[in-house]
Amino acid sequence: MDSLRALAAQLGIADPFGAGFLSVLVTFVTALLFTWFFMPRLREFAVQAGWADMPNARRLNKEPLPNAGGLGIFAGFIVSIIVAWAIRPIAVELVNIQVLAIMLGATLMMFLGFIDDRADLSPALRLVVQVLAAVLLMVNGLKMDFNAIPFLPTLPDVVNDPLSTVLTILWIVGLTNAVNLMDGVDGVVGGLGFIVSMVLLITAAQFSDRAAAVVLLAGLAGACLGYLRYNFSPSRIILGGGSYLIGFTLAAVSLLGTLKVSAGASLIVPLIVLALPVMDTTQVVIGRLRRGIRNPLGHPDKTHIHHRVLARTASARRTAVILWGVALLCGVAGMLLQGVKPLVVAVAALVIALSLGAVARLRVRAHERERAPHLN
Incomplete structure (x- = not known):
């Protein structure tokens, strides 16, 4: 028992039998199992309801494909948080309110994406709703503080307050859309959501004031992995709009913390970990503006990084694995920069890679069984 505790301590786990670690583990497993077993039933319902993406020039599917996966991730995420809350209620009232604000904003983003997939909402309307979700976070104390960001000069409050507001809105709206724009090849965003959630979870666990963030990230990571089994x-x-949910939640949880200095420094890590979607969005927007497109976010094309990789590999599977690898490398860099122990980083990277590999293998084997009757 003592040797197990010593090993856990080396991995950054204070007490492997304590309520804190067990609540995180239960949250992850609950989200994983619920999403895993709920997704096939959701798929059947989506087919009957006509919730499907039809084949077109931009999509890879050759037949109607149910597009309600985001609802499954959302359900698994919410159920796991409720279970975690029942096991170990968060004692700090302010943090309770902030967690509720994140969950409410995530709900808003989920249904924004879901409705957009069916009604093709205008870019202006989507932007307004995303800004409102960001404002919801700010009025509940989840706000970036420019003066807490390392290596930047300290500004007077009259300048810092409005600048921090603008930066917070850009942070939430920018990352939400960056993740959404990566959703073009099977498995990419689901894997990205799992990787980033796990990396931020491990990073947040280094701070005593981020217990709520760890639980939220455990729920999102488990739900993304469960979804990936079918994606x-x-x-x-x-996903069907679920990428909004993933992007918003990751952006919002990165703001969850009570220590001003650590909260500011922690923004560097998600920015590095999410470097892939951020760079993708940046190069797409610049490219579209150069071509004279006035609304770069409302003009879809095939200039995204995943499209370019797919053109070279001619394989959606290889494309997803390559982009997972890039995201994981960014995650490793982010954890090391935050000061996470190299042993913890190595174990985390191995666990993440093995989890993705296992789920991908299960999907491939399931596909082989699905094809078998047609080949006989």
Whole structure:
């Protein structure tokens, strides 16, 4: 028992049998199992309801594909948080309110994406709703503080307050859309959501004031991994707006913390970990502006990084794995920069890679069984 505790201590786990670690583990497993077993039933309902993406020039599917996967991730995420809350209620009232604000904003983003997939909402309307979700976070104390960001000069309050407000809105709206724009190849965003959630979870666990963030990230990571079981190419179901949910939640949780200095410094890590979607969005927007497109976010094309990788590999599976690898390398860099112990980083990277590999293999084997009757 003592040797197990010593090993856990080396991995950054203070007490492997304590309520804190067990609540995180239960949250992750609950989200994983609920999403895993709920997704096939959701797929059947989506087919009956006509919730499907039809084949077109930009999509890879050759037949109608159910697009309600985001609802499954959302359900698994919410159920796991409720279970975690029942096991170990968060004692700090302010943090309780902030967690509720994140969950409410995530709900808003989920249904924004879901409705947009069916009604094709205007970019202006989507932007307004995303800004409102960011404002919801700010009025509940989740706000970036420019003066807490390392290596930047300290500004007077009259300048810092409005600048911090603008930066917070850009942070939430920018990362939400950056993750959404990566959703073009099976498995990419689901894997990205799992990787980033796990990396931020491990990073947040280094701070005593981020217990709520760790639980939220555990729920999101488990739900993304459960969804990925049905989304790795060839997918059985796709997000259908769930990328808004993933991007918003990751952006919002990175603001969850009570220590001003650590909260500011922690923004560097998600920015590095999310470097792939951020760079993708940046190069797409610049490219579209150069071509004279006035509304770069409302003009879809095939200039995204995942499209370019897919053109070279000619394989959705290889494309997803390559982009997972890039995201994981960014995650490793982010953890090391935050000061996470190299042993913890190595174990985390191995666990993440093995988890993705196992789920991808299960999907491939399931696809082989699905094809078998047709080949006989």
